[in-house]
Amino acid sequence: MNIKDLFSKKKRYATIPSERAKQEVPEGLMTKCPSCRTIMYTKELKKNLLVCASCGHHHRMSGYERIESLFDEGTFIEYDKGITSVNPLQFPDYEKKLEAIRQKTGLMEGVVSGEGLMNGLPAIIAVMDARFIMGSMGSAAGEKITRAIEAAIEQKKPILLFSASGGARMQEGVLSLMQMAKTSAALEKLNRVGGLFISVMTHPTTGGVSASFASLGDYNFAEPKALIGFAGRRIIEQTIRQELPEDFQTAEFLLEHGQLDRVIHRSEMKETLAKIIEMHQQS
Template sequence: MLKDFLKKKRKYATIPSERAKQEVPEGLMTKCPSCRTIMYTKELKKNLLVCHSCGFHHRMTAPERIASLMDEGSFVETNKDMLSKNPLEFPTYEKKLESDRKKTELNEAIVTGYGTINGLPTVMAVMDARFRMGSMGSVVGEKITRAVEDAIEKGIPFILFSASGGARMQEGVLSLMQMAKTSAALQKLNRQGGLFISIMTHPTTGGVSASFASLGDYNFAEPKALIGFAGRRIIEQTIRQELPEDFQTAEFLLKHGQLDRVIPRNEMKETLTTILDIHQGGETNGD
């Protein structure tokens, strides 16, 4: 009798997992990967995707970041229809590109354009890690180069947000060439007295960190962003030493003089406004 009673209690006390899933709409809640706090996704987005509990910066898409910084209705996207080809005839590459286009509703791993931040004009480029892990292919490099040229032509600053796993292996040396091309364009901007603000987000690695991402007049990063060229394991195996726990974090690079400042996301717009205002109508000291 007691055994039968316990079975009945267990039956009515247990909620089937499928039913539980149906009762909580998908996307309603988000768990912070750092502190494991579960929060309403809507509230997280209101806080610019920064965890209320621990300050962890969740990844932002390019459209989300542009919306958080640019004045409403001011942003004009440029070179939107540029598409990557498959010059090396790499197997399945075209299918992967098409899959990412559908998933992200972007044509490439970067969005470029111009607009205003609190009324101050600027050209902006924002990488999106959802598309091929933000890898730098020939189209990414070309769009950055054209954005820099737009900044030169308009005589306004250029801001770039990096988020990348490095060069795109499916395009081989064509991808690596973008490091030189983008760097040359930025050197031209510098000689013209233009301003370049580089902001590195999580992650900024490989050929991107070794080229345009590190060439700003101001080099900033978001908190705890992973920034580096080679992977931690490869470096440790090469130098046969154990690296510090915070190695390749934004805070580590700031401490060692490779960044000018680590800026929390909720301070980013104010900081950029201040810098743009200081340089309004002026020029940097180009070499």
């Protein structure tokens, strides 16, 4: 074989994988980072608390993933799992939408609440799950958060609240908006008895959630690059007729302007919260 024959057999173009080859790759095996576009093994991403190893982008966490990352193994006891929303306004197809999202997520409602131990320290937690109708705050979600706050008052334990929401749930109208007052009133009761409330805002925390309980913490924290705000950027710019800064409504912008106490990387979240809880117990 001469050199010419050797090079003539080399493929000039990459082949396109067959449909069979594509099907042999398990779904969910790889994840592409929406920030830096790096493709990584999903298993490795989960080991890193769903934080991109290349750029530090914080992927969204489900409610149970969040709790697993914070509480000591085997200590979490869930509250009010069966509470669900109804359709008081007879909004078209609302029941079908709720049933479909329940089947998809395994959740009855967009909040997971309960109690457990964090580095051996007792705490109560409520976590909003953005997979459930974008974490919108319906009457059931507000009820679960309120009951968690009331449990913190009764048991004299600190409460942690992780927000991730697009705001009020339009299918429940004014009943959804009433949850702002309901949860805020419960937090005022907690404040009067000297209870500890730590609010952590994740991506995104917007609308009525950001305007009520999410901003009422004794400590107000956020994850890096989280979108936090009430109205949308475009609406604000059209109203005030000014162009807003590039980083407007990010966690870092709010920290710089005094609306947050700290932006905490997910890898430091458990230790930071546990230290605060321990400090308050000692005092």
